[in-house]
Amino acid sequence: MYTLENVTKTYRQKERTIHALKDVSLTIPTGQLVAIQGPTGGGKSTLLQMLGALDRPTSGRISLGEADLSGMPDAKLGRIRATEIGFVFQGFNLIPTLTAQENVETALEPLGVPAEERRRRATEALVSVGLGDRAHHVPSELSGGQQQRVAIARALVKEPDVLLADEPTGNLDEQTRDEIMALLEGLHRDRGLTLVIVTHDSAVARRAERRLHLKHGTVTERA
Amino acid sequence: MFFTYLRRELAGRRRQTAIIAVGMALAIALVMIVNSVSAGVRDAQAAVLESVYGVGTDLTVSQASGPPEGGEEGGPGVRFEFGTEDGETTDDGTTLSNSRLTVDRGTSTFDASVLDTVEAVDGVSAASATLSLTNVTFDGELPEPPTDQSSGDQAAAGDGTMPAPGEGGGGGFGGGAFDVTSVTVTGVDPAAEAIGPLSAVELADGRGLDSGDTGEYVVVLDAEYATTEGVAVGDTIDLGGTEFEVVGTVTSTSADAATASNAYIPLDVAQELSGMDGQISDISVQAASASDIPAVKADLEEALPDQTVSTQEDLAASVSGSLGSASSLISSLGLWLSVAVLAAAFLIAILFTIQGVTRRTREFGTLKAIGWSNRRITGQVAGESLVQGLIGGAAGLALGFIGIAVINAISPSLATTSSSAMAAGPGGEGGMAGGFGGGPMAAAQETTEVVLNAPVTLGVVALAVGLAVVGGLLAGAIGGWRASKLRPAEALRSVA
Ligand SMILES: Nc1ncnc2c1ncn2[C@@H]1O[C@H](COP(=O)(O)OP(=O)(O)O)[C@@H](O)[C@H]1O
């Protein structure tokens, strides 16, 4: 469960101060599927960074379960990311020189999983996203949808509590978009993951339990 | 994972790997070659010095300038004084032959008692005196003298005085056939074996000089000279008008250099025949320990205000000729060139590594976002750079070996003119050439040919590998530091 209390995030750019998040307070219960919508520059990615322990808020408090993400040193935040949070990015963010299998294994590297077990779990994760036969291909040999499946396998191989996806279908065609969304929704349903998806797709958003709208750094709930 | 990722990166980004490795390889090969050649030049210098001063000589005492303390006046050049018995007059002119043993031009002699002073100095473990001489033989036929004197008898019977070589005034004797041969002769203490010129030679035939030879007319010849002259052990040769028995021949211990002198005779005999009683030209000094050398030098200089005291280092500076040029070329140009190329290679490695990290901003951000620590990522970048450096190092090592092998295959030979007190200065030859108008002449060259041999030492290999590691780690440290500064949020940066 996430708890955010008066979270603000400001970026300094030369003379200008950008208020990416303004006084955001909300809770996200464990296992909820939340869709975040809003215009570009509204602060969606910034909010996802706070949830994902990638950065600390400028002020306010944010906690994931017992862990206070706003008051933790970098190394501890890294630990939280390694164990509890899975990320899926708009641009897939696979390591271009590594095979699908190896890309999935990178998520287990910081956990110190022995090589044998790492290989087995990565293979299982790839099979679960329907890519068992593409394990030894590098990203450039895979389609966009397949690459995003590898990224999803990488996010869930560590069996996280939370899955955060920033416009995961933004780079995909309509057909593939639905496949990826179906996959993510299935994972949420089957594994009880807390799933936060930033999306421009209203059809996707409508299927979510909860919809948040972010504009000028301010969150509003949508029915 | 570390090695898989490393391997995939290097294989997947071949161009970057190749550029960094090639830069490192060229630089390392150059450093190896320069290092090896300069070691070769140093060896050659040492060989030349050794042949002149002997093994184990730490210091030498000589008197390069200033008036000699006694004996014959040290006027320039050699004077031939032909007595009646030397000439034989025919219809065409006069045939003359004369052999004189004199102190080298440009060499000053000093009293032998200096040796006692040297031996009394603290820290001197051994000292031995030598007298450097030149035996000049004049063989020739004088044409009708270009004077008004009509009587051929007069020219033959009277004391004709030839202009000394180097005086440059002898323009008048066109058409005669002269042969001037000069042979370097060193008077050595026959009892001294451990130090002095004969300590750097190897017996080729017969025996060396020993304490029993004092006062004897015996000579040890440089083997090469003996071959040229066609003399062997048991034969006799003429030096300064006296018959000497050849008791042995010697070769230089350093394969590439000739011995310092053509002939070695007992010191007292040398002094007697050159009229230099009680005079010496050089003292070879051995210090009790290498660390004492500066102190011994200072003490010697204080005790001997009139003489020059030189260490091996001072002497190395006196080795001139193409060997000297090679040495200064290597130490100046070679050093700077290799430093510059090495710096360029390091810079290329660093810049390309930084560029690589910048290009992979999103990649490293993503790895941080999924929990990789800064240390782990820095290590990955450093590992990549180190391996790139090592690939360059291996290629450089191979390239360096090839370069050194090529140099050794060509084995350039370097001429060296030792302008030290023992060998005649370069002026000696120049002066001779100027003097005579017509006749063919042969003057002994004071130059030594040394074949340059570039050695491949373990040190050179270690240097190459060390540089590869240093270059790789330097680029890796800087690149890794840049990577560790990246924020994990970079992973979310939009693709466009
Ligand atoms: N690292 C940063 N430095 C400066 N400004 C930033 C940075 N990240 C985001 N911003 C700014 O913060 C605001 C919110 O950005 P973002 O959260 O990416 O919006 P969204 O994802 O909704 O498009 C924007 O105005 C953006 O320009």
Ligand SMILES: [Mg+2]
């Ligand atoms: Mg965004």
